[in-house]
Amino acid sequence: MKKLFKSEASLNFASSVTAIIAGLIIGLIVIIIANPSNALNGFLTLIQGGFSNGTRGIGQVLNNATPIILTGLSVGFAFKTGLFNIGTPGQFVVGAFVAIYIGVEWTFLPGAIHWLVAIIFAALAGALWGCVPGIMKAYLNVNEVIASIIMNYIGMYTVNYIVPLTVFNINKNETLPVASSAVIPQFGIEHLIPNVNGGIVIAIILVIVIHIILNKSVLGYELKACGFNRDASKYAGINAKQKIVCSMMIAGALAGIGGALVYLGGTGKCLAVVDTLAPEGFNGIAVALLGLSSPFGILAAGLFIAHLTIGGSLMQIYGFIPQIVDIIIAIIIYFSAFALMVKGILANGFHFKKKPKVKEGQ
Amino acid sequence: MSDILFLFQQTMFFFIPLLIVALGGLFSERSGIINIALEGMMIIGAFAGIFFIHFFQQSMDPQICLLVALLIAGLSGTLFALFHAIASINMKADQTISGTALNMFAPAFCIFVARLVQQTQQVEFSNTFRITKVPVLGDIPFIGEFLFQNTYITNFLGILILVLSWLILYKTRFGLRLRSCGELPQAADSAGINVYKIRYAGTLISGFLAGMGGLIFIVPTSTNFNADVAGYGFLALAVLIFGQWKPWHIAGAAFFFGFMKTIASAGLPFLASLSIPNYFYKITPYVATLIVLAFTSKNSAAPRAEGEPFDKGKR
Incomplete structure (x- = not known):
């Protein structure tokens, strides 16, 4: 014991x-x-969550889990370097916009790589949004929480400004749907679970990649050293400032990919022009905390929270x-x-x- | 002239709530507790206040109704802040995480309760609180027109809170103790000050002001409450930083931010010809705060012990 x-x-x-x-x-x-009268039924539905609808329900859980696993990885990765990345809503939304823009406009790309290019550029956009608080933290000693919160609003307003000028569906006040070549392929898992998006495969691959970076690479070791003790890592010859920027960029890229995976998922969902921060971003904080910032923990926590969310919407049957x-x-x-x-x-x-x-x- | 008058009165709608909420944040941060839950506290306060107005509006004098609602909003904000205080002071939890949890809880809880009580999530009320003209004072030329006509009782309350905050923080024993707990709590402790009590006071005052600020934001600008204060809690946080944790600077920052918000939503007659997109005015407060942060970081005015749980053993 x-x-x-x-x-x-x-x-x-x-x-x-x-x-x-x-x-x-x-x-x-x-x-x-x-x-009180329906409490037991309601609670059981909540606990059952995604399992109450057979493979359809499991597919829903996987689809809902995809973005929050990515934002969870983003928050968790920054945590490992001692940074609190509350900027995921902003990074998520700029990533989503860039992916949608490329998905709609760059139809000259062949179908095999169109979606991949969109995801890569979404990652770059997220990294750009993440590096601002990173640079301010490393070189100007500005609290990254405050800078990230501010970047969230700048990101949201910027996207809401650019969307009506570019890929806008004026009737629905949202973006246009992406071209079919920009939809992420399902990698064969649709034979097991019919309604699943390919995004979950990419999410799982990224979980493994981040696990390797954190635990098996020099970069990961240095990042974690900065998180444990910035001064000691400096003494050991690690460029702590550079590592902080690097960590925030990777974290931003992950959240940006999260945005891409939602809107390239092939569900026909479009980015609406509303002045609210993306909830997927804040849910990433819950996922990272629950998963204790470890990549596989985050995978499990993301699935669990998605499972609960489905249970919550099914509870409406009982009022x-x-x-x-x-x-x-x-x-x-x-x-x-x-x-x-x-x-x-x-x-x-x-x-x-x-x-x-x-x-x-x- | 009437344009300027209109702009000024519109600006007050944004300026006063931002000012009160940012002053709330000031009390908490000066005592050493980071409060990113201002947004959630505003939502809870506005919800409780609007709910009271919704049910008792018909049977009361509007001004008394508003004052009671403000008190209820403040008290519910205080109650909500208690959770932040327990987590960050007694449990030594990460204050940012606790704040994030409260921010997630508040809108969900308000929608849940509203739908439970009345099926829809919007809580309706009618705005009967506008004062067309304050007797005597409203007749003063120019000043009367600006300050004492078409106004709300909350405008005067906001100014009163500003003056009181400055007096409390800089002219009383309590204020000195509060500020010392945010700078070097170990020194305060060795001087016989109960750091835990002071930090509780700071956090609870911030909950009271943020709760009231939430209601003050909703009342003049809307006729229903939908579990949302449009990010004003976070904007107030930016005001607090832009104002460098000092009451009068905060007032200036809040006015600047409020003015930008007014231009973005109402438009300026003489700026319309320049055709600058609304977007520019929307992001100006945020970009300005980032720039101020960048330039003041070398000798930051932020309380030194901000965010650190107080540990008696650490000297």
């Missing part, structure tokens, strides 16, 4: 599960208060309001902020027990 507690990974996992359970319990209480899911997610984030501290207490507690033993040995 002690060994189980000592292992960092299981401690992390336990803290995430605690946050989820706390969120669900409070969610259940809210459901009971709202409508429940789908916003209950947002409430639960918010409570989960709130408690995962606590969990960091609870973990700290546990770890410190063990230190205290160890220290006297060392002294005895001396």
Whole structure:
């Protein structure tokens, strides 16, 4: 039992599960208060989520999970370098716009690479948006949270300004649909799950790539070193400033790809011109926290939150309001902020027990 | 002349809420607690206030109704801020994460409750709070026309809060203690100040002001509330930074931002001929804040201990 507690990974996992359970319990209480007679049915539907509709439901979960896995990776990657990337909504929306623009206009590209080019440029746009707070943090010591929040609004207003001038469908107040050659291929998984988008495959590939970068590469080692202790990493000869910019650019690129995957998914969804920040961006923060910033954790957390969201919309059959899911997610984030501290207490507690033993040995 | 009058009165609609919310942020940040949950607190406050107005509007004098609603908005904002305080002060949680959670919670909760109580998520109210003319003062030439005609009681409240904030922060013992907790809490602690209590006070005051600010933003500009304050909480955060964490600078920044918002939404008669797109006025406040941040970073006026949980053992 002690060994189980000592292992960092299981401690992390336990803290995430605690946050989820706390969120669900409070969610259940809210459901009971709202409508006691249907509470049980409603809650079971919520828990069942994507599994209640067979393969169709699973496809929906995968499609909904794709963007939040990407924004989650973005937030998580920046976390590893000690940065809080709250700029995902802005990076997401500029990525989405660039992907749509290329998807609509650049039809001269052959179908095999059209979608890929659109994704790459979306990544570049996201990286551009991410590098502004990165540069300001590294070279001017500006708090990246504030700079990112500001970049969110600049991104949103810029996209809302450019869309009506370029790829605009005036009747629906949204962008035009992308050309069929810009839709991401389904890579054969449509035989298993008919309604799935190819985006999930790219998301999973990126999860693996980020895992390799963080854990198996020199760059990842240096980035993490900057996150643990910026001064020590500087002493060890790492160019900390450059690494901060690099980390924010990669994080921005990931969020930008997230935007591309939604609108190149072939669901016919178009980017609407509204003055609201992209919710996928903020959900990425929840995913990253729940997944403890590890790429595979983020994959699981993204699937879990997408699963809950589907459950929330199915709950409407019993007269429940789908916003209950947002409430639960918010409570989960709130408690995962606590969990960091609870973990700290546990770890410190063990230190205290160890220290006297060392002294005895001396 | 009437153009300028119109612009001035429009600007007040944006200036006053931005000012009050940014001053709320000031109290919290000066005590050392980052408050990015201003947006969520505004939403909760506006929701509670509008709900009260929705139900009691018919049976009350409009000005008294508004004042009671403001009090309710402030108190619900305070209650909501309590969660931020518990997380960031007692639980030593990451203040940005806690703030993000509150920002996600607020709109979802408001839509949920509104639909539970009345089926639709918009809460309707009718705007009966405009004061056509303040007696006596409204008759003063020029000044009366600008300040005491077609106005709202909230405009005067905003100015009162500005003066009070400055007095409290710079002229009272409490203000000195609050500021010291944001700069070097360990020193404050060794001087016998209870850092936890002061930080609680700062965060709760910010919740009260942000909640009130939310209602003040909605009342003159709309006739329903849809669980949204259009990013004004984040804009107020930018005002706070642009104003370099000082009350009078914040007032100037809020006026500038409010003016930009007015031009973007109402348009300026003599600027219309230049045909500068609205977009320019919309992003100006944000770009200006980024530039100010870049230039002031070397000797930042931000409270030093901002965002750091207070640890008694650390000296």
